[in-house]
Amino acid sequence: MLEFRNVSKVFRQGWLKKAEIVAVKDISLLIKPKEIFGLMGESGSGKSTLGKLALGLLTPSAGEVLWEGKSRADLKSLPQEARLAIQGITQNPYGVFNPRYRIGYALAEPLIYHGLLQNKQERLFRIRETLKLINMEEDCLDKYPGQLSGGQVQRLALARVLLMDPRLIVADEPTTMLDLSIQAQILHLLKRIHEQTGAGILLISHDLPVVTALARRIGMMYGGRLVEVGTVQDILNNALHPYTQLFLAAAREEAFPELQNSSNNPTGCVYRGNCYRVQELCAAKSPELIPVGREHFVACHFANEVKNG
Amino acid sequence: MGSYLLRRLSAAVASLAGVSFITFLLIFIVPGDPAEMLAQARFGHGVGEREIEMIRSVEGLDQSLIIQYIKWVRHLLDLDFGYSLINRQPVLSLIWSRFPATLLLACSSLLLSLTVAVPAGIISALRKDTWLDTVSRLFALLGLSMPGFWFSYILIIFFALKLKILPVSGYGSFVNLVMPSLALGLGMTGLIARLLRASLLEVLQQDYLKAARANGIRGSKILFKYALKNAMIPVLTVVALQMGFLLSGTVIIESIFGWPGLGKLILDGILTRDFPVVQGCVLFTAVCFIVINTGVDLLYAWLDPRIRWEAGS
Amino acid sequence: MSGLLEIHNLTVTYGSQGRLAPAVRALDLTVGEGEKLAIVGESGAGKSTLANTIMGLLPNSAEIKGEIFFSGIKISPRILAEIRGKEIVLIPQNVYNSLNPVLSIGNQMEDLLVEAKVPPDQRKNTILNWLRSVRLPRPEAIPGSYPHQLSGGMKQRVLLAMGLSRSPSLILADEPTKGLDPVRRMGILHLLKQLIEHQRQSLILITHDIKAAVFLSDTIAIMYQGEIVEIIPATRLYHHSLHPYTMALLAAAPERGLQVPCRINPGVSSYPLTGCSYAAFCNLCRPTCLQQKPALRKVAFGHMVRCNVIA
Numbered sequence: 051m052l053e054f055r056n057v058s059k060v061f062r063q064g065w066l067k068k069a070e071i072v073a074v075k076d077i078s079l080l081i082k083p084k085e086i087f088g089l090m091g092e093s094g095s096g097k098s099t100l101g102k103l104a105l106g107l108l109t110p111s112a113g114e115v116l117w118e119g120k121s122r123a124d125l126k127s128l129p130q131e132a133r134l135a136i137q138g139i140t141q142n143p144y145g146v147f148n149p150r151y152r153i154g155y156a157l158a159e160p161l162i163y164h165g166l167l168q169n170k171q172e173r174l175f176r177i178r179e180t181l182k183l184i185n186m187e188e189d190c191l192d193k194y195p196g197q198l199s200g201g202q203v204q205r206l207a208l209a210r211v212l213l214m215d216p217r218l219i220v221a222d223e224p225t226t227m228l229d230l231s232i233q234a235q236i237l238h239l240l241k242r243i244h245e246q247t248g249a250g251i252l253l254i255s256h257d258l259p260v261v262t263a264l265a266r267r268i269g270m271m272y273g274g275r276l277v278e279v280g281t282v283q284d285i286l287n288n289a290l291h292p293y294t295q296l297f298l299a300a301a302r303e304e305a306f307p308e309l310q311n312s313s314n315n316p317t318g319c320v321y322r323g324n325c326y327r328v329q330e331l332c333a334a335k336s337p338e339l340i341p342v343g344r345e346h347f348v349a350c351h352f353a354n355e356v357k358n359g
Numbered sequence: 360m361g362s363y364l365l366r367r368l369s370a371a372v373a374s375l376a377g378v379s380f381i382t383f384l385l386i387f388i389v390p391g392d393p394a395e396m397l398a399q400a401r402f403g404h405g406v407g408e409r410e411i412e413m414i415r416s417v418e419g420l421d422q423s424l425i426i427q428y429i430k431w432v433r434h435l436l437d438l439d440f441g442y443s444l445i446n447r448q449p450v451l452s453l454i455w456s457r458f459p460a461t462l463l464l465a466c467s468s469l470l471l472s473l474t475v476a477v478p479a480g481i482i483s484a485l486r487k488d489t490w491l492d493t494v495s496r497l498f499a500l501l502g503l504s505m506p507g508f509w510f511s512y513i514l515i516i517f518f519a520l521k522l523k524i525l526p527v528s529g530y531g532s533f534v535n536l537v538m539p540s541l542a543l544g545l546g547m548t549g550l551i552a553r554l555l556r557a558s559l560l561e562v563l564q565q566d567y568l569k570a571a572r573a574n575g576i577r578g579s580k581i582l583f584k585y586a587l588k589n590a591m592i593p594v595l596t597v598v599a600l601q602m603g604f605l606l607s608g609t610v611i612i613e614s615i616f617g618w619p620g621l622g623k624l625i626l627d628g629i630l631t632r633d634f635p636v637v638q639g640c641v642l643f644t645a646v647c648f649i650v651i652n653t654g655v656d657l658l659y660a661w662l663d664p665r666i667r668w669e670a671g672s
Numbered sequence: 673m674s675g676l677l678e679i680h681n682l683t684v685t686y687g688s689q690g691r692l693a694p695a696v697r698a699l700d701l702t703v704g705e706g707e708k709l710a711i712v713g714e715s716g717a718g719k720s721t722l723a724n725t726i727m728g729l730l731p732n733s734a735e736i737k738g739e740i741f742f743s744g745i746k747i748s749p750r751i752l753a754e755i756r757g758k759e760i761v762l763i764p765q766n767v768y769n770s771l772n773p774v775l776s777i778g779n780q781m782e783d784l785l786v787e788a789k790v791p792p793d794q795r796k797n798t799i800l801n802w803l804r805s806v807r808l809p810r811p812e813a814i815p816g817s818y819p820h821q822l823s824g825g826m827k828q829r830v831l832l833a834m835g836l837s838r839s840p841s842l843i844l845a846d847e848p849t850k851g852l853d854p855v856r857r858m859g860i861l862h863l864l865k866q867l868i869e870h871q872r873q874s875l876i877l878i879t880h881d882i883k884a885a886v887f888l889s890d891t892i893a894i895m896y897q898g899e900i901v902e903i904i905p906a907t908r909l910y911h912h913s914l915h916p917y918t919m920a921l922l923a924a925a926p927e928r929g930l931q932v933p934c935r936i937n938p939g940v941s942s943y944p945l946t947g948c949s950y951a952a953f954c955n956l957c958r959p960t961c962l963q964q965k966p967a968l969r970k971v972a973f974g975h976m977v978r979c980n981v982i983a
Contacts, residue, residue, distance in 0.1 A: 092853040093824070200715075226851060229714035229880060230924040234932045256853035259926035301854035303887060306862035308807060309825050310855065570770040571780075573727050574834060575757020575787050584783070585772050663774050664818040 088265030154191035201232035273313030273320030465605035480555025502549030710885035778815025
């Protein structure tokens with residue numbers, strides 16, 4: 051179980067670190083055990099930053115990331131099992147592998163580094179088992195990453211993650227660089243891994259069909275904030291936030307949006323620059339996520355009014 | 360932009376302070392007692408303990424390092440670099456008398472290498488993997504790897520001794536300038552040509568050049584406006600560093616050709632243990648480096664708007 | 673039918689003496705006046721090579737065979753230099769690196785006006801009009817800014833403005849929707865559609881986004897391993913396509929079944945030298961397919977299929 055508790059991430063730039071970029075702002079979210087959660091939003095909405103915070107690649111500027119109730123602020127103090135419980139894959143799988151090492155070594159290295167399987171025979175056995183899981187032939191172990199296709203390398207990146215026996219896999223745009231047929235392959239694989247190992251998946255993507263094919267719940271991000279959370283049915287059939295509605299309409303090719311205004315509003319609602327419902331209240335106060343259904347939450351001052359007609 | 364300027368200038372001031380302190384320490388690092396050296400210079404060899412102690416207290420050499428340093432800096436700010444121990448002239452006027460020769464040599468060799476290296480680098484990049492490129496790269500490699508002093512002697516043997524068209528050494532007319540400029544510019548030419556080729560090849564692959572071609576912009580304009588400006592940025596760094604070295608005087612080349620520049624001054628200072636001269640020259644060199652590098656930083660900002668913006672936001 | 677752009681028997685090979693398989697193989701294609709054609713395929717299908725061949729932007733190492741005619745004139749490097757950016761334009765794929773980072777937007781746009789011989793006093797206004805035509809907010813602030821100061825969406829619109837500004841008769845758009853979220857994707861697709869329909873220009877859309885192809889074009893050509901395997905009117909694609917590869921491509925989309933194409937005929941090479949290039953994956957494969965190269969044959973009005981079994 052992964053919990054974000056009022057997590058913010060601010061990047062500082064420039065001389066004297068004066069320029070602030072708020073990537074993620076005050077996010078509270080619970081990802082349940084064995085759940086596939088889809089995180090959606092435009093590029094720059096903070097969804098990748100949230101993924102990196104979950105992985106511990108970034109530390110929150112405020113708030114806490116907790117795994118099984120324990121803070122991940124000091125990873126080193128955690129037992130190894132908890133430390134390795136969250137693993138990730140990214141949209142560029144070639145970045146995972148050093149082009150000068152053979153795949154066999156690249157897969158064995160984390161096992162050696164973390165002292166998981168010291169016996170070479172055991173290690174090889176485990177790697178072979180994992181290769182079967184991802185449908186790869188054993189001869190790939192002797193190859194270099196450059197000799198393999200993008201889809202194959204993405205599967206191997208997944209294998210490398212699986213060797214750590216993760217409880218949650220953060221998949222950040224795992225298929226954006228891949229062709230449709232390869233995408234189908236990877237998505238099937240993620241689904242099977244989820245079913246066989248019980249690992250949860252935090253699937254980060256802006257592709258609606260990809261997310262709905264896998265996820266049970268969806269979180270929509272905009273301008274660093276979580277603007278709507280709900281089950282796939284809640285979102286697809288009953289989206290209440292104006293950005294979610296626009297996003298869905300565009301994905302269904304029913305809306306023809308103009309170039310959007312920037313989401314950089316330091317106060318008030320992040321979406322008010324583009325919102326058709328905007329009122330004075332929106333500039334004064336930033337909306338909290340309010341419940342509108344059993345698992346459905348919307349960050350809009352007028353969500354209940356819209357819901358009730 | 361203003362903040363970028365301020366940042367560069369404050370960095371320059373900080374470097375100057377650091378360099379001046381290290382230069383100041385020079386007299387204490389040099390083997391021997393500075394008071395004894397001063398006394399010897401003033402009263403001749405075989406000075407007694409009494410004279411040395413007198414110099415020590417008169418010159419303030421018995422005070423703490425910090426106080427001595429502050430005093431020294433105060434003199435520097437009045438442009439008082441001290442006096443040469445050998446010929447009693449002010450160090451600054453010695454440096455000023457030598458600097459024109461060094462500047463002339465530096466500029467002529469830089470000009471020479473740029474006029475050869477820039478076209479060579481461009482042709483090499485545009486005609487990559489043709490015989491032109493191979494020849495140009497071969498010469499660049501040769502220039503880089505040939506030691507300057509050795510090339511100097513080749514030049515002397517060929518032009519001065521065999522052909523007898525150029526004087527072996529000396530200063531004052533154009534013919535004297537040719538061989539030292541060639542000798543100094545050779546390595547630099549190779550370096551700049553190679554660097555420009557690599558940098559231009561990288562820029563030529565960028566999507567914005569393909570887009571410019573697709574938009575129907577003509578070849579020469581693409582090269583000179585869209586590619587060369589971007590490619591010159593790394594080259595500029597190297598040119599600036601080279602210019603710094605050249606301005607500090609090139610000890611070996613100046614000695615070989617009897618060129619009366621800073622390099623020869625510093626060498627003579629070291630040989631005669633004339634530490635105020637050495638100190639002055641080192642400080643002057645450092646100032647040259649800092650001024651040029653600050654200038655290049657400002658030039659970067661002009662060439663690349665991303666630098667301007669990063670600092671400005 | 674004579675078209676605006678006609679390609680006859682085009683083969684493009686990278687590397688010397690056919691060491692590598694051709695990226696484009698014996699391709700014939702016609703784009704009519706005002707026609708909107710989408711070339712759909714996966715990576716490695718040869719669609720970018722085709723676009724770069726038409727624009728004359730291939731590296732010197734590429735070997736080109738065949739003929740390309742534009743408005744009835746055979747294209748040579750000299751003619752291409754005349755019409756590039758005027759009659760034919762390319763809307764480049766990589767939005768982030770297709771504008772020169774060290775020159776201001778206005779400076780780069782003005783260079784196009786210099787090429788077009790627009791007098792200096794009219795240039796500023798023309799640039800503003802271009803920027804307005806792609807509906808950029810606050811167009812007057814754009815010419816003075818540098819590429820890094822604009823968002824990806826703004827850069828894409830600037831590139832679009834630069835491409836369409838001189839009313840070209842043929843536009844090549846290379847993957848305009850790649851990596852965009854739905855809101856931005858629909859924004860740019862809608863804008864492109866409006867601009868092109870307004871001026872009745874011809875379009876070649878290079879894409880792997882099937883839905884974008886259906887949205888923007890009249891005709892869709894499916895490419896596989898350097899060949900066109902099917903040409904079909906866009907409205908008929910989802911329900912009437914016939915080639916097994918087209919069907920597999922459609923079925924792989926998450927909303928259409930998420931089916932993984934797999935090698936059905938294990939003994940057959942996936943890059944066969946003779947016969948049909950899709951044989952290894954084809955559920956209709958027959959022994960003749962391994963020997964006989966299928967030709968692109970007409971099956972209905974505006975619908976052609978390269979298959980020995982179907983056609």
